[in-house]
Amino acid sequence: MIIRVTDPCRPLEFPADTPIEVEVGCGKGRFLTGRAAAHPERRFLGIERMPERVRSFDRKCVRLGLQNTDILRLEALYSFHYLLPLHGLDTVYVFFPDPWPKKKHHSHRLFGPLFLNALHHRLKTGGKLEFATDHAEYFGVVEACFAEDRRFRRVAPMTRGESEWTEFETLFRGQGLPIHAAAWEALPDPDEKPLAPLTISPEDEPQEGIERRESHGLEWRLANAESDKDGTV
Ligand SMILES: C[S@@+](CC[C@H](N)C(=O)[O-])C[C@H]1O[C@@H](n2cnc3c(N)ncnc32)[C@H](O)[C@@H]1O
Numbered sequence: 394m395i396i397r398v399t400d401p402c403r404p405l406e407f408p409a410d411t412p413i414e415v416e417v418g419c420g421k422g423r424f425l426t427g428r429a430a431a432h433p434e435r436r437f438l439g440i441e442r443m444p445e446r447v448r449s450f451d452r453k454c455v456r457l458g459l460q461n462t463d464i465l466r467l468e469a470l471y472s473f474h475y476l477l478p479l480h481g482l483d484t485v486y487v488f489f490p491d492p493w494p495k496k497k498h499h500s501h502r503l504f505g506p507l508f509l510n511a512l513h514h515r516l517k518t519g520g521k522l523e524f525a526t527d528h529a530e531y532f533g534v535v536e537a538c539f540a541e542d543r544r545f546r547r548v549a550p551m552t553r554g555e556s557e558w559t560e561f562e563t564l565f566r567g568q569g570l571p572i573h574a575a576a577w578e579a580l581p582d583p584d585e586k587p588l589a590p591l592t593i594s595p596e597d598e599p600q601e602g603i604e605r606r607e608s609h610g611l612e613w614r615l616a617n618a619e620s621d622k623d624g625t626v
Pocket of ligand 1: 417418419420421440441442443446467468469470488489491503559560561562
């Protein structure tokens with residue numbers, strides 16, 4: 394079901410005692426719908442900002458008769474900050490997030506202290522973030538972000554067979570590109586403070602004229618992938 398947010402500051406409600414898994418930037422839902430079909434006892438939430446991909450995800454859920462999936466068409470950081478339950482999530486998946494390779498676009502990247510802070514507030518203690526990317530430089534940036542945050546401990550990433558690959562992953566693996574994967578577990582934080590309201594500095598406001606295809610589109614990334622072939626996981 395596509396979740397209609399009527400109050401942008403009211404956390405979403407989930408059934409009690411049901412494990413919850415969230416995929417950020419779930420695209421058309423190849424991974425998450427497969428997982429939902431395999432685990433009817435769990436709830437799955439996709440967060441995706443592109444409307445066509447949200448509709449594809451929803452159609453796929455209907456076609457598969459899934460009763461345990463929802464999708465939210467919203468920006469991920471906002472969703473983690475305001476809409477997800479406090480220490481309610483078992484697993485968060487971020488697979489092949491936009492790497493925004495140009496330096497002037499790095500502020501658009503998802504991973505940074507703000508996202509890690511919101512992520513920690515939403516994960517249960519012992520809950521996990523599973524991450525994969527084709528982009529070696531961004532992988533290093535994400536590793537460094539987690540290494541600086543003592544509330545997370547690195548653990549082995551899940552192993553996923555071909556049926557559990559995402560749409561982008563299927564394309565990248567089909568091209569023989571290296572895939573980098575890692576996972577982190579949330580530790581208890583005895584000094585936890587409530588999340589402060591989000592503010593956006595003028596330079597982080599969405600800007601006119603950012604050419605999406607040039608900055609991170611699939612064609613661009615496949616065309617530029619030659620320089621990114623070390624460190625396969
Ligand atoms: C490179 S695609 C990967 C899609 C999917 N994870 C896969 O591997 O096939 C990144 C996806 O994340 C979505 N996305 C990027 N930033 C987002 C954000 N801040 N909030 C929600 N969705 C986002 C994009 O619309 C896109 O569908």
